Amino acid sequence: MFKKEMYKKIKSKEKYGFLIYSKASELPELWDEIAKENCFLKREFLGFLEDVNPCKQRYHINIKEEIILLDYGLKIDIFTFKKGFSLKFPINIVGIPLSVSSKGYSYMDDKGDILSDYIKKTMKAVILLNSDDKLKLTKGHTLSDFELSIRWSSFEDYLKSMRSHYRYRTTKALKKFEGVRVEAVSRNEFSKNLYRFYEEVYERSSSKLEKLSIDYFKKLPATILVFKDDDRELGFVQLKEAGNKLYFLFCGFDEDLNKEYDLYLNMIFHIIKYSIDHGFRLLSLGQTTEDIKSKAGAYEIDKYLYFSSKYKVINLLGNIFIKALSYKKQSQSYRVFKA
Template identity: 25%
Template sequence: METITYKIFTAVAELPKSWDGVSHDNAFLQTPYLSVLEESAPTNMQCFYIGIFEKEELIGVALAQYLNLNKLESFGERDQCMKTYVRNFVFKNFASHALFLGNNMITGQNGYTFNTKIEVQKIGQILKQCAQEITSYFQKQKIKIHIVTFKDFYQEGASELKNAAFSEMYEFNTQPNMIFQLKSEWKTNDDYVAAFSKKYRDQYKRAHKKFDGIQTRELSLEDIVLMEDRIYQLYFYVAKNAPFNTFFLAKNHFSAFKKQCGNRFVLIGYFLNNELVGFYTLLLNGDTLETYFLGYDEHIQKEKMLYLNMLYSMTKFGIENQFKKIIFGRTALEIKSSIGAEPIRMSGFIYHRNPLINRYFDKIFPKLEPTLVWQQRHPFK
């Protein structure tokens, strides 16, 4: 560790010129996406960009995000029950200032990347030091960080971290990341549909029949700017009806994304009688297709099965453009499994800066998690 140092930046313009060379394998750590965050992060979020150096050479980059949950009007309105009220009270009063080492806006191991091999234990030590420095930064501003979270890690890396740098932290597993490994023999969407068992092929046909009358097209930057209010209205309906939220996107987020990332960011609009009734977004990340935020009109969604048709459309895009896998994230697990995605367990590590609360975190945290009951579907022959 004696030759490895780090520097924390608060502006993309300050980043070393070699930043994108180091982060070339992950679009979520490259400067175009970081510029999206800088231009249109949620109003309750502040981002920090971490450069990791060996001597004077940049060898790794990482992202940290501070969230002020006091600025949220709602944590999510779908589940109105006593457990939800208790959870919201606890978060508001004991966890309202949160620091994430990683990206709290997406699912997947997108918190850091290196261009050289480095032990997971060393990575953990660096991330902990960065967390301490950012915590001190806020302390000087009279802001007390309540909780520090390190997210998301696939199981091999999580096990190594648990045995070393993160041994004293509470390891948590929330909903799994739904990932669809696309088969190399699928060259067209017809190949994919032919692989379904009869039950799921019938589901596909039924969804497409319901979809009749909907026109779809990819929106340009000019289109997105023109329809920004409607896009946000559709996004916000879905977001506020999620079981739990720690942020809401800024209204200009999608236009900022298109402006910064160009053809690597795709927004597909769904129209009925020339009115935008739904949309979904994708980020092209090497050989991985990343699904991003979406939105829809509640009534049209039910009538036209918009959400299921969106999932089929994303899959078709992935197959026809020869992606190896699609990251579908950690919501709507059952319906995503019905189109072929499979659950991949991911871990995070968390600690509370109040020693008494932290001591009992293993008992407190599970009680705050929404109970999740779902059945994995197996759609292929």
């Protein structure tokens, strides 16, 4: 545990019991303890993001109460989840400066009220993303997360466990992928063509946040699988391991070939196969494309966003616009497996 005497040696701004840092390298070791299993909130990963995706990150830690949070600046479209509307507004985000479903804060025990009060008192205008906690802030919905518990010894067992309708659908898709090779490439081999696939997926997305540079893919220690037919690249997926959990982070693919190969669906099935073959217990398939992931057997985890401002007028506007900021769930529940 972090020694009390070391507290006096820390030079940083302080507000309401929180120390504020601008560099992850300056954070005390206690930060990682409070982050717990959230690999995207660890100091090493945050330092990596400073390098590949700098966006005025700030790190807040309350040593006494054992609370941490990360916020960063971003100009967002407040109607991100509403088609036909657009209004970009500079705001702070409490979250990971990366399009993942993990939280940008953590605390020991039940300290949500202290976190809420700190945000209310200090932040001009902030959206807190991907929460699964009850906080005393204006609440809305954000994109749900989708996870799959891995309980099969092989991909064949996964198929056998499906109800007939879903097994037929899966088998039909897999036939379109016969002859496609899957190759693991090093991050240094991540090509401009693969990055172009990522850019195309990003531009098609209806829920854009930050766009990552090619350096992100070239520098992050992660698994990159490339799908090829002969020498033609069809697409790729990026996967990150964290103990017994596998995260599907990003992908890119040739939209013109999606129907011919059932490309995106087959990429999801291959990620599931990869997680089974490599002994993972839990697969995080992330947010978006809810229907496809649900029909592959993933279960939905509700996620919430919160809005707050220390200014009363902005707070009132936030209460009015929270519905515009919120995401309306589109997924349905499916009985994919026999039991």
